[in-house]
Amino acid sequence: MRPDPGQVLHFSEDPTIERFVPHVAVTSSLGEPYVWAVGHDRCPDYWFPRACPRAMAWRGPDTSDEDVARIAGAGCGERVHAVEYGWLRAIMDVRLYAYRLPAAEFAPIGDPPHAVVSKVPVVPIGPPEPVGDLFELHEQAGIQLRLLDNLWSFWHEVTGSSMQFSGIRLRNARR
Template sequence: MLPAAGELLHFSEDPAIRRFTPHVAATAQQPEAYVWTVDALNAPSYWFPRQCPRVCSWGGADAPDVPRVHAVEESWLATMRATRLYAYRFAAADFEPFGERPHAHVATRAVAPLGPPVAVGDLVTVHEVHDIELRVLPELEEHFAVVRARGLEFSGIRMGNAGIGPGGPFPTRR
């Protein structure tokens, strides 16, 4: 599930959004209100349940032969399989790149999708279809440290939820 030329995507578990209004997300590190979208490079990082912690890595310009790898904790796999995720398409012209090394695109005014949302399908299968290795690990921290040490391009999303399964905190590990 990637955007077509001239489009950006927003992923949601809600299939009934008609208009997107800028807001300050609970996890925001900036005070401005935005509508967030992603391009083809960053879209795969959002093929997960919203609250699912994940580490996504790829080679980038300095290491183009390094395959893209996404990692999740074992406790989230059943939720990944059960989650119904939808992609909303937007005209790229309505958004601006966010940040010095853009990982997202934002709008500061309300925007309407180009059409109804499209179901992404099984979130494990979409990784397979796009040749992205999905690693299912007991925990993410060690993998995340390795990714950062290798100097790969990466995205660590919802890492504050790492060690917390969909049903709540993990029991203490010994």
């Protein structure tokens, strides 16, 4: 599930949103209200239930072959997403939807940019689309999906490597 040219996506478990209104996200360290969305490359970060903690790593321009082999595994591709076993049922059962939004309403945020935001209300281009089987999406995208007892050892390895990474909802991970 990726956006078409001129679009960005917002993923949600709520299929009834008719208009996205800027707000300050509970998890945001920023005080300004935004509508959040993602472009093509960051969509896989959101192929999960909203509250699911996940640690993700992928090859970047300065990533060493050794780190890819150590973190992702030899012959296992160049991107890996890790979640805890306790979230397996939620990943299998979630009904996730993608809203297509006009990219012209959004600007990149972050350094490097990890999302796009709008400061004005945004109306979806059409009705929300069911995202479908999250495991199948990962497989089709060539992304390894790893199940772990606990994310923290993996997270510390990733953040100490030359790989690019993102951690979402890590506050929900086991301690």
